[in-house]
Amino acid sequence: MRNPPARYLQTLQEHFATAPTWFSSSDGMDTLNARVPATGASLTTNQDGKGTAFQRWFHFKEAFSxxxxxxxxxxxxxxxxxxxxxxxxxxxxxxxxxxxxxxxxxxxxxxxxxxxxxxxxSQLSAEKLRHAAVGFQASLSGTRSNILRLSHLPPTFIEGPDKPRWIFPLTVARQLSRYLTCIDQIVDAGIQRFFKVVLGAVLVECSNIYVNGKGRRYRRAWQENQPTPEKLDALFALQFNTSFEDVLRFEGRPxxxxxxxxxxxxxxxxxxxxxxxxxxxxxxxxxxxxxxxxxxxxxxxxxxxxxxxxxxxxxxxxxxxxxxxxxxxxxxxxxxxxxxxxxxxxxxxxxxxxxxxxxxxxxxxxxxxxxxxxxxxxxxxxxxxxxxxxxxxxxxxxxxxxxxxxxxxxxxxxxxxxxxxxxxxxxxxxxxxxxxxxxxxxxxxxx
Ligand SMILES: C[S@@+](CC[C@H](N)C(=O)[O-])C[C@H]1O[C@@H](n2cnc3c(N)ncnc32)[C@H](O)[C@@H]1O
Structure with a gap:
């Protein structure tokens, strides 16, 4: 067993200095990785404030430890x-x-x-997830955006001509529609859920708002600092790698x-x-x-x-x-x-x-x-x-x-x-x- 239960807390808190990175460009086929630093250091930076395995899959302020x-x-x-x-x-x-x-x-x-x-x-296989990541990158580059995929959203969500404010710029919404289409196509329910959770973990960071106990607030000077599709790609890949690391590391758990x-x-x-x-x-x-x-x-x-x-x-x-x-x-x-x-x-x-x-x-x-x-x-x-x-x-x-x-x-x-x-x-x-x-x-x- 990779992590005997007795050492659980200790191992949760001691991450690899350099994490394995599965959104990697080793096969040279993806466009995402050009924007994603594949070093342990950048992953470590992403772990700031959420340094515990599994807790870092989604920032949940109200969690206990x-x-x-x-x-x-x-x-x-x-x-x-x-x-x-x-x-x-x-x-x-x-x-x-x-x-x-x-x-x-x-x-x-x-x-x-x-x-x-x-x-x-869930019992995710790291190997299957790695394959899915490669397939996902390929399918993403061959998928056209389809804003209708987001037509169910309330009007404040996506930038539009007469709107004073919006949560996502149109460019990011288009990119999101591509992610959602590709996630829909994943056949294995467990793997599809993993991708959904990864995307969920980066949504607010890729938007014009932040959320606290009082609800939604627009970021300061949000009009000048709007997120881009590249930011979405980079954050998604980083989050994927972070969560993947825990799947791999704790694959042999009870x-x-x-x-x-x-x-x-x-x-x-x-x-x-x-x-x-x-x-x-x-x-x-x-x-x-x-x-x-x-x-x-x-x-x-x-x-x-x-x-x-x-x-x-x-x-x-x-x-x-x-x-x-x-x-x-x-x-x-x-x-x-x-x-x-x-x-x-x-x-x-x-x-x-x-x-x-x-x-x-x-x-x-x-x-x-x-x-x-x-x-x-x-x-x-x-x-x-x-x-x-x-x-x-x-x-x-x-x-x-x-x-x-x-x-x-x-x-x-x-x-x-x-x-x-x-x-x-x-x-x-x-x-x-x-x-x-x-x-x-x-x-x-x-x-
Ligand atoms: C304080 S949080 C729990 C945090 C959790 N201990 C952790 O470490 O992540 C309370 C949770 O209760 C959930 N909740 C609220 N009403 C509920 C209900 N009727 N049934 C089940 N869950 C509910 C909320 O969605 C929220 O996720």
């Missing part, structure tokens, strides 16, 4: 056989479990992110059973019947941050959503941590005196809230987490536990103490041991003065 997952596993005091993550995100728990040879189930509602996870844990469910964990967890030793997860925080917005460019361009109805459907399937669409709000069934006081305080400040449904949303947020905890409790082996990372929020000076509320609900649900540990202080929003006011905590529950 593999060491959190291994620490949670270690803290069980025995080797688990099955772990679950109901909020898979970029797949940190799934890939960590796989590398440790532990079976895992993960649920992720966002179809692009579900594909990121599947790509990471193959435990990793079940990736694309769906809403409030419903999907009910499908699981195999007991779990650990539920380890970080749900969205109740800060009105909607992941559907944050990963919107990837969802639209890669065709995971192709209408505003699709967009609204996805929003409805996400946890009630935001107020972008109206939907019914119900409160948790179990009691939390702290939650009741918090909701009263929010109602008292109603006129200060930027959206009238915030108090109801906060209640419903805890109902959603309660559903996930009910399912975890049903599945939990007698010696198992739940480890969740949660963060507080604040509206009009009312603090939503998520960990403490969860602690009360879990106690009322019958969890025998409830521990809350604050791990970090998060900066509150600029509107709140950007002070360090919000706690991020680990909630640990045992039967």
């Amino acid at each position: 593999p060491s959190f997952v291994t620490a949670a596993i270690d803290s069980l005091g025995y080797r688990p056989t099955h772990i679950v993550d109901p909020f898979g995100g970029s797949g940190t728990s799934a890939i960590t479990a796989q590398l440790l040879s532990i079976d895992a189930t993960t649920v992720e509602v966002n179809p692009f992110l579900a594909d990121v996870i599947k790509a990471k844990v 193959r435990s059973r990793i079940n990736v469910i694309h769906g809403d964990s409030r419903i999907a967890l009910a499908q699981i019947s195999e007991p779990i030793d650990l539920a380890v997860f970080s749900p969205p925080y109740p800060n009105t941050f909607d992941y559907t917005d944050i990963y919107n460019v990837e969802l639209w361009v890669l065709g995971y959503i192709s209408s505003s109805a699709d967009n609204a459907r996805l929003r409805k399937e996400t946890l009630r941590s935001h107020v972008q669409i109206s939907r019914p709000y119900d409160a948790p069934k179990k009691s939390s005196p702290l939650l009741s006081r918090t909701l009263d305080a929010l109602k008292h400040q109603q006129s200060q809230l930027w959206d009238a449904s915030i108090p109801a949303m906060v209640g419903a947020y805890f109902r959603d987490l309660e559903i996930v905890l009910e399912e975890s409790q049903r599945l939990l082996a007698p010696s198992g536990k739940v480890m969740m990372v949660v963060g507080d929020s604040r509206y009009a000076d009312v603090r939503i103490e998520v960990a403490n509320v969860i602690g009360e609900i879990a106690t009322d649900m019958g969890f025998g041991s409830v521990t809350v540990r604050e791990v970090r202080q998060m900066r509150s929003s600029a509107q709140q003065g950007g002070r360090l006011l919000l706690a991020e905590s680990i909630v640990e529950l045992r039967s």
Whole structure:
């Protein structure tokens, strides 16, 4: 085995000084490589800020680290056989479990992110991927652009005569259409998914926008500094090589059973019947941050959503941590005196809230987490536990103490041991003065 599980974290963090490069010009046939430095140094530069294997396949700011997952596993005091993550995100728990040879189930509602996870844990052959890269380069140079391939995109996406702003210049959109056509032609579903994820990883960097917790913003002086098709080619090839390196390096990893469910964990967890030793997860925080917005460019361009109805459907399937669409709000069934006081305080400040449904949303947020905890409790082996990372929020000076509320609900649900540990202080929003006011905590529950 190339990487024994015991050395997993160490090897994840120590990359080759010089990486193998499969988008190489060794056969002299591709046009891409003329623009792509095939040296380890340039790949290393690309790894800045994302130096961990697999984590670097897609920049997912909200991910926890593999060491959190291994620490949670270690803290069980025995080797688990099955772990679950109901909020898979970029797949940190799934890939960590796989590398440790532990079976895992993960649920992720966002179809692009579900594909990121599947790509990471699927048994891709490096040799097949290398062949596919060569074929892809050849097919790309023989494929004409077809802007109709992107006709499903909202008007703001592509440059046009009467538009004041656009996410992609027409030249880049044309090049994207060629990539998408060539990806469509890949027959092997696993390889096709890998290429899609690589393209998804470079889309925002090849656009006129950046995305942060407040949504989309146009880059400063974007009109003068628009991306080019050459930039897309270079970034795609670099990202391909980076992700490929992990496939190659960890090709001999253990193959435990990793079940990736694309769906809403409030419903999907009910499908699981195999007991779990650990539920380890970080749900969205109740800060009105909607992941559907944050990963919107990837969802639209890669065709995971192709209408505003699709967009609204996805929003409805996400946890009630935001107020972008109206939907019914119900409160948790179990009691939390702290939650009741918090909701009263929010109602008292109603006129200060930027959206009238915030108090109801906060209640419903805890109902959603309660559903996930009910399912975890049903599945939990007698010696198992739940480890969740949660963060507080604040509206009009009312603090939503998520960990403490969860602690009360879990106690009322019958969890025998409830521990809350604050791990970090998060900066509150600029509107709140950007002070360090919000706690991020680990909630640990045992039967
Ligand atoms: C904080 S992130 C999880 C990050 C993950 N721990 C990692 O390391 O990548 C929360 C995730 O929950 C997902 N999510 C939101 N609502 C969901 C739902 N109802 N069912 C499943 N996943 C959901 C979001 O799309 C997001 O990817």
